Amino acid sequence: MQKITCDVLVIGAGPAGLAASIAAKQEGAEKVLIVERDESIGGILQQCIHPGFGLSYFEEELTGPEYYARFADKALELGVEVLLNTMVLDIGDTGVVCMSSKDGLSIIEAGSVVLAMGCRERTRFQLTIPGSRPSGVFTAGTAQRLMNRENAMVGRRVVILGSGDIGMIMARRITLEGAEVIAVVELNDYLAGLTRNKVQCLDDFEIPLLMKHTVTDIKGKKRVESVTVCEVDAENIPIPETAVEYPCDTLLLSVGLIPENELTHKAEIEISPITNGPVVNQYMQTSREDVFACGNVVHVNDLVDNVSLESERAGQCAAKYALGRLKKAEDVIQVQPGRNVRYICPQEIVNSGDGGEINLYFRVTSPEEKVRILVKTGDKVIVQKRALRVNPGEMEHIRFDAKEITSPDLTVEVMKEAI
Amino acid sequence: MKTDVVVIGAGAVGCAIARELSKYELDITVVEKNEDIGGDASKSNSAIIHTGYDASPGSLESELVVAANPMYDKIVRDLDVHFEPVGAILPAITDEQLEQLPAIKDKAMRNRVYDVEYLTREDVLRMEPEINPEVRAALYIPRESIIDPFVLVQAYAENAYANGVHFLLSTKVTDIRTGDGCVQSVITTGGEIETKWVINAAALYCDEIAGMVGKRCYDVVPRRGQFYILDKNTSCKVKHIVLPIPTKTTKGRLMCPTVHGNMLIGPTAEDLDDKSATETTADGLESIRIDVEKLVPRVNWRDAITQYSGLRPNRVPEGLHVDTYEDLNGYINLSGVRSTGLTLSVAMGKYVAQLMISLGMNAPFKKNFVEKRKGITRFADLSVEQQASLIEKQPLYGNIVCRCETVTEQEILDAIHRPLGARSVDAVKRRVRAGTGRCQAGFCTPKVIEILARELKMPASEIMKNEKGSYYVVGDMR
Ligand SMILES: Cc1cc2nc3c(=O)[nH]c(=O)nc-3n(C[C@H](O)[C@H](O)[C@H](O)COP(=O)(O)OP(=O)(O)OC[C@H]3O[C@@H](n4cnc5c(N)ncnc54)[C@H](O)[C@@H]3O)c2cc1C
Numbered sequence: 082m083q084k085i086t087c088d089v090l091v092i093g094a095g096p097a098g099l100a101a102s103i104a105a106k107q108e109g110a111e112k113v114l115i116v117e118r119d120e121s122i123g124g125i126l127q128q129c130i131h132p133g134f135g136l137s138y139f140e141e142e143l144t145g146p147e148y149y150a151r152f153a154d155k156a157l158e159l160g161v162e163v164l165l166n167t168m169v170l171d172i173g174d175t176g177v178v179c180m181s182s183k184d185g186l187s188i189i190e191a192g193s194v195v196l197a198m199g200c201r202e203r204t205r206f207q208l209t210i211p212g213s214r215p216s217g218v219f220t221a222g223t224a225q226r227l228m229n230r231e232n233a234m235v236g237r238r239v240v241i242l243g244s245g246d247i248g249m250i251m252a253r254r255i256t257l258e259g260a261e262v263i264a265v266v267e268l269n270d271y272l273a274g275l276t277r278n279k280v281q282c283l284d285d286f287e288i289p290l291l292m293k294h295t296v297t298d299i300k301g302k303k304r305v306e307s308v309t310v311c312e313v314d315a316e317n318i319p320i321p322e323t324a325v326e327y328p329c330d331t332l333l334l335s336v337g338l339i340p341e342n343e344l345t346h347k348a349e350i351e352i353s354p355i356t357n358g359p360v361v362n363q364y365m366q367t368s369r370e371d372v373f374a375c376g377n378v379v380h381v382n383d384l385v386d387n388v389s390l391e392s393e394r395a396g397q398c399a400a401k402y403a404l405g406r407l408k409k410a411e412d413v414i415q416v417q418p419g420r421n422v423r424y425i426c427p428q429e430i431v432n433s434g435d436g437g438e439i440n441l442y443f444r445v446t447s448p449e450e451k452v453r454i455l456v457k458t459g460d461k462v463i464v465q466k467r468a469l470r471v472n473p474g475e476m477e478h479i480r481f482d483a484k485e486i487t488s489p490d491l492t493v494e495v496m497k498e499a500i
Numbered sequence: 501m502k503t504d505v506v507v508i509g510a511g512a513v514g515c516a517i518a519r520e521l522s523k524y525e526l527d528i529t530v531v532e533k534n535e536d537i538g539g540d541a542s543k544s545n546s547a548i549i550h551t552g553y554d555a556s557p558g559s560l561e562s563e564l565v566v567a568a569n570p571m572y573d574k575i576v577r578d579l580d581v582h583f584e585p586v587g588a589i590l591p592a593i594t595d596e597q598l599e600q601l602p603a604i605k606d607k608a609m610r611n612r613v614y615d616v617e618y619l620t621r622e623d624v625l626r627m628e629p630e631i632n633p634e635v636r637a638a639l640y641i642p643r644e645s646i647i648d649p650f651v652l653v654q655a656y657a658e659n660a661y662a663n664g665v666h667f668l669l670s671t672k673v674t675d676i677r678t679g680d681g682c683v684q685s686v687i688t689t690g691g692e693i694e695t696k697w698v699i700n701a702a703a704l705y706c707d708e709i710a711g712m713v714g715k716r717c718y719d720v721v722p723r724r725g726q727f728y729i730l731d732k733n734t735s736c737k738v739k740h741i742v743l744p745i746p747t748k749t750t751k752g753r754l755m756c757p758t759v760h761g762n763m764l765i766g767p768t769a770e771d772l773d774d775k776s777a778t779e780t781t782a783d784g785l786e787s788i789r790i791d792v793e794k795l796v797p798r799v800n801w802r803d804a805i806t807q808y809s810g811l812r813p814n815r816v817p818e819g820l821h822v823d824t825y826e827d828l829n830g831y832i833n834l835s836g837v838r839s840t841g842l843t844l845s846v847a848m849g850k851y852v853a854q855l856m857i858s859l860g861m862n863a864p865f866k867k868n869f870v871e872k873r874k875g876i877t878r879f880a881d882l883s884v885e886q887q888a889s890l891i892e893k894q895p896l897y898g899n900i901v902c903r904c905e906t907v908t909e910q911e912i913l914d915a916i917h918r919p920l921g922a923r924s925v926d927a928v929k930r931r932v933r934a935g936t937g938r939c940q941a942g943f944c945t946p947k948v949i950e951i952l953a954r955e956l957k958m959p960a961s962e963i964m965k966n967e968k969g970s971y972y973v974v975g976d977m978r
Pocket residue numbers: 092093094095096097098116117118119123124125126129131132133134135167168169170197198199200222225246247341344375376377378382383384385386388
């Protein structure tokens with residue numbers, strides 16, 4: 082078994098891993114190594130051939146491959162090393178075990194580790210959609226991979242469940258390929274993905290969006306033959322009288338992503354039951370002090386631009402840790418979700434006393450209009466901002482200086498504006 | 501074509517019979533309508549090797565199940581099948597249930613299952629902390645066990661094949677010719693097969709087969725069972741088979757581990773008339789949740805990774821039957837292999853062979869019978885050192901195709917290239933578990949399709965999920 086040593090080890094070469102590795106290098110880490118199980122770098126962006134990336138980070142509109150290429154070029158230029166076709170199996174106490182067919186099993190001893198494994202898709206079974214189990218039920222990302230990376234068309238008449246971004250983008254993609262998208266079906270009365278994707282991917286192509294509907298049955302012995310769609314009541318329970326059966330050969334699911342935390346779980350790192358990703362502090366440091374995390378493995382992001390920013394922090398702090406320059410996480414404050422806040426990331430803040438910018442990302446529980454977003458230390462408001470509209474499908478962001486924290490109670494809340 | 505014995509159906513029972521008969525100098529042909537060995541009911545059941553404690557005392561089912569259970573210690577070693585004698589616990593939660601325990605124990609004794617014991621409330625909660633804390637007492641049935649049902653049937657079939665049995669897959673029996681009081685031949689979608697013996701192990705369709713020789717004196721009414729499978733990492737797990745105490749109307753829903761560490765919960769029992777109704781239903785699944793929470797209150801349904809259902813080949817009138825007929829030599833009819841067929845398969849093989857001997861089958865014992873079968877090496881189960889040396893010898897062990905279950909490319913190649921190998925994505929899945937994890941094949945499906953297409957030299961559009969027509973891709977994009 083070969084032994085490898087490095088200062089910072091990054092697991093995953095998606096946008097998160099790439100940005101983290103660059104920042105680690107820039108912070109002064111000498112040997113930064115990315116381990117990636119795929120045969121090429123770029124992560125999920127390799128199959129995102131549509132535009133819409135980089136609007137805030139680069140202030141221009143790029144495709145997925147164009148976006149990650151910029152980071153990839155930079156990383157290579159800085160001398161980041163990459164092991165492809167190599168899967169990390171375990172983050173043990175004595176080293177990280179990984180494997181490839183070329184080099185067999187290796188053990189990597191690293192000063193610090195950055196988790197950047199991305200996420201996976203929720204399936205029909207996690208939603209317990211009953212019915213038969215034919216071929217032709219795909220998660221939207223799998224269909225996207227088949228179409229954009231394997232050049233294989235998945236179906237001719239398609240129903241899409243869930244108004245997540247991937248689902249809406251695939252609705253457009255499938256339409257452009259000459260197949261028919263019968264409808265996009267969404268359980269809630271608000272969109273799961275970004276409004277701009279609804280406009281650009283559904284409205285522009287006249288694809289019907291059925292809000293407050295769900296799929297209640299799948300029929301077909303071999304290949305999907307039809308799906309049944311029902312309206313739901315206020316409690317999201319299907320109303321049987323409203324059932325409509327749509328003949329189709331394909332059902333795509335865009336019903337949520339789950340951070341890919343097999344390794345995190347095995348390493349006994351604390352995982353948040355809400356995000357399903359590791360609990361982190363503002364350094365993106367997990368409950369194991371030499372392990373950092375960023376990107377979709379921490380919490381599912383809708384915009385890769387946020388991933389890049391967050392990952393730079395992770396890479397920088399991981400390098401500091403490896404070089405012995407990161408302060409010990411001692412006085413830790415939990416960030417509490419207040420009114421209409423589902424979760425906040427980072428969940429913890431290390432109050433070192435010497436300040437520093439804190440970026441809190443969070444999602445609301447339910448959509449609301451004309452609100453004020455507040456961060457409070459005890460009863461005192463540190464920052465606040467107004468928002469015309471908040472939506473669970475769109476991540477919110479608020480920033481302040483750690484110096485402002487004066488109480489162990491730190492809360493983020495969304496309040497209705499007084500009229 | 502000419503053969504000595506035609507076995508109809510490559511489920512657990514058909515394959516076990518074929519394997520047992522392959523110990524004799526006989527030419528044996530198994531005819532199976534599906535594209536893969538593995539059966540129908542045999543791939544969608546609770547995967548329990550029963551003891552027979554609750555069988556009807558004195559019945560043929562009691563005899564065969566009780567005989568079969570101890571045979572598993574050897575058969576799983578010979579055939580390299582994952583089996584674990586985890587034991588079952590039958591908790592009494594209510595007073596009413598408590599009163600029933602002595603009768604259940606008494607019945608077990610009458611079935612010659614003598615090792616059933618009482619457990620106190622403290623015993624139960626120590627052995628199985630997730631059981632409803634209101635439990636009063638329980639029965640413990642140590643030899644109720646769990647098995648990998650897919651590999652069991654594959655192992656029977658592969659070993660039978662190694663001993664010269666022919667398998668005709670994707671071949672349906674459509675008629676049986678008789679004459680002079682004997683079976684003459686079997687007509688299939690692949691042609692006519694002349695034969696001396698016909699063994700009907702067609703389970704759900706055994707009534708139709710019996711009809712082909714004018715012996716249909718019963719019907720098969722499918723009784724559906726729906727199940728949940730939960731993630732290996734679910735927060736609430738049990739170590740034993742936790743069985744409900746049956747009521748007058750239902751046997752109830754159980755919860756147990758699978759040999760791979762998932763939780764299996766179910767089944768329902770719904771009589772239907774459609775023999776292909778293997779869908780799940782919202783009502784059926786809900787009834788499982790309600791029932792099982794009475795036994796194990798903290799079950800975490802959010803950790804469900806799949807749901808499925810199977811059809812029990814329920815006979816009306818009821819009961820397990822192995823019939824022969826004075827006016828029809830060479831024909832053996834099995835029916836009512838309903839809820840314990842996986843378990844009794846190994847004993848059924850012996851029983852049928854002995855029956856044939858009593859009816860004049862006098863082929864000698866084979867001298868060179870191959871007793872053992874080696875399964876596919878499962879990379880994930882090896883130590884790090886073993887894994888390292890395996891990759892050195894065969895680099896494709898270093899390519900992980902299914903990330904959830906850690907299945908390597910070499911294992912998939914083994915599944916495809918071994919005798920009676922996999923030809924579809926589901927067939928790969930049943931052999932090496934690719935796609936059975938929490939992402940339910942979202943990640944590995946494109947890769948498995950690619951590997952099958954490459955190895956079988958077919959375009960991706962011809963790779964099926966299982967049967968013909970269950971394609972994934974409709975063609976190239978441009
Ligand atoms: C289908 C889809 C469409 C999207 N569309 C848009 C859009 O239009 N605009 C936008 O701004 N954002 C979009 N996003 C969001 C954005 O792409 C993601 O937030 C971003 O890609 C997440 O980056 P990541 O590096 O965390 O994960 P990923 O890109 O998934 O990268 C994770 C990498 O880790 C590797 N890995 C995982 N486990 C291991 C292991 N054990 N060993 C080795 N390597 C491992 C994986 O192979 C992968 O390469 C989209 C996301 C998806 C999924």
